[in-house]
Amino acid sequence: MNDPINYLPFWLTMPNKFPSDIPKFEGKPGEDPSNHIMTYHLWCASNSILDDSIRLRLFQRTLIGLAAKWYIELPRASFYNFSQLANSFLTHFQLLVIYDNGTELLTSLKQSTSTYISDHIHEWRCKMQLVKVFIPDQILAEWFAKSLLPKITKDVAKAEVVTEEKVIS
Numbered sequence: 258m259n260d261p262i263n264y265l266p267f268w269l270t271m272p273n274k275f276p277s278d279i280p281k282f283e284g285k286p287g288e289d290p291s292n293h294i295m296t297y298h299l300w301c302a303s304n305s306i307l308d309d310s311i312r313l314r315l316f317q318r319t320l321i322g323l324a325a326k327w328y329i330e331l332p333r334a335s336f337y338n339f340s341q342l343a344n345s346f347l348t349h350f351q352l353l354v355i356y357d358n359g360t361e362l363l364t365s366l367k368q369s370t371s372t373y374i375s376d377h378i379h380e381w382r383c384k385m386q387l388v389k390v391f392i393p394d395q396i397l398a399e400w401f402a403k404s405l406l407p408k409i410t411k412d413v414a415k416a417e418v419v420t421e422e423k424v425i426s
Contacts (some may be wrong), residue, residue, distance in 0.1 A: 261331035261342070268310035275315070276304055281348075283322035290350035291296075294343050313339040316346075324350070359399070362387055366404045374409070380424055398423065 282298055297319055301312050313336060320328050327349055336342045351401040362384040366378040381401060 259329050259331065259333055261328065261333060262314060263334040263336050263337050264339050265337065266274055269308050271314055274378070275306075275318075279315075280319055281321050282319055282324050284327065284350055284402070286293060288350075290347050294347065302409070304399050305370075307338050313342055313416060320377050354403055360390070360392065363392075363404070370406065374405075401425065 278300070280293060280296040282288060282290065297312075297316065297397075301307070301315070306312060306315065316339065317325075317328055327346075331345070336345070363381070366381060366384060368374070381404065385397070
């Protein structure tokens with residue numbers, strides 16, 4: 258197993274036993290990584306785990322599923338303190354939360370058989386302006402293509418477009 262922690266000789270030894278109620282994070286959409294970090298800090302404080310090196314080494318025990326996979330794939334010996342690891346964790350998993358916030362306006366939009374394509378494009382653009390987070394163009398293109406009728410989506414998929422404007426044209 259890869260170990261992303263860069264151990265320093267002066268660190269305290271890890272305790273043998275910890276309470277079993279340590280918070281868990283899987284990395285599924287809808288889970289808030291900021292909330293996990295806050296909960297982890299509170300858990301550590303309530304269990305008198307105040308040393309940063311112990312918090313750093315213990316954090317991996319809070320990760321399961323996709324989050325554990327992310328941790329294992331981190332570069333070897335790249336973290337000296339918990340703050341560095343927490344920032345990397347938040348940067349990676351916050352991306353999923355950003356796409357969940359407000360984007361349902363776009364992901365839930367579907368063209369009906371009674372809607373002209375020009376009206377659907379207009380509605381898409383109006384709803385897109387309501388979303389206040391940056392979404393890469395390739396993802397917008399995918400979402401827009403999925404919002405179209407299956408017959409149109411099939412034609413768009415054949416064209417191998419990568420931007421929203423190309424899908425619309």
